[in-house]
Amino acid sequence: MMNTTSILKDLVSDRIVQLNPSKPFTFASGIKSPIYTDLRLTISYPKLRRKIYRALGHLIETNFPNATVIGGVATAGIPHAAWVAEEMQLPMIYVRSKPKDHGTSKQIEGKVTPSDHIVLIDDLISTGGSVIKASKAVQADGYQVDGVVSIFSYGFADATDNFKKANLKFVPLLTYPELIKQMLNDEQIQNDEYERLNKWHHDPWSWK
Incomplete structure (x- = not known):
């Protein structure tokens, strides 16, 4: 069984995930957010990234036992x-955000066959738009x-709806609700802060 608690704690202690309800961050979508997540930094922490890829491997073995190919979504995945893929000893591919504008114009790099079962990996999911787009390109x-x-x-309802509409199973390793609950348990935030952070999760567009 996976223990993701240490990963959550590492993300906070290494400031890969930052919480600041009093000085919100602004997403590209315009949403004011109490959390900033830069998971690209995880590649610079060998012990942390090892925990992550081992946990992701276990997650895939548990939820997608027929997987034969691991796919990364450009670029962070x-x-x-x-x-x-190395941990599971499986082939790997990656999916570009759009087809190449030269050569064979491929969007998928690597060897894959119609009989393969592909699981795609991305680092962070907000609404799921980019990874769903990549999935549709692979299916096409x-x-x-x-x-x-x-x-x-982040565990937004929009993401749940989008994956459902795309008929695509999605399983995250870590979620925002788990994060703030862990921080409350570790006394890194107080009850009133927890309530504010929880309200943002339920309605990020109107959160103040």
């Missing part, structure tokens, strides 16, 4: 897909996508 080329895993998900 690529290094983690490489480590997971005639390949099977069993589902998606990520290191972290």
Whole structure:
């Protein structure tokens, strides 16, 4: 059984995940957020990234037992897909955000066959838009996508709806509700802060 608590604690202590309800961050979408997550930093922490790829491998074995190919979503999902593929001793591919504008115009790099079962990896899921787009590109080329895993998900209702509409199974390793609950348990935030942070999760557009 996976113990993700140490990963959550490392993300906070290494300031890969930062919480600041009094001085919110601004997402590209315009949402004011009490959390900033830069999971690209995880590649610079060998012990942490090892915990992550081993946990992701276990997550895939548990939820997608028929997986035969690990796919990374460009760009942040690529290094983690490489480590997971090595850990699981499976082939790896990666999916570009758009087809190449030269050569063979491929969007999928690596060897894959129509009989393969692909699991895609991304680092962070907010609404799921980019990884769903990548999945559709893979499916449009005639390949099977069993589902998606990520290191972290905000757990927005929009993402749940989007994956459901895409008929795509999604399983995150870590979620925002788990994060703030752990920080409350560790006394890194107080009850009133926890309530504010929880309200943002339920309605990020109107949060103040």
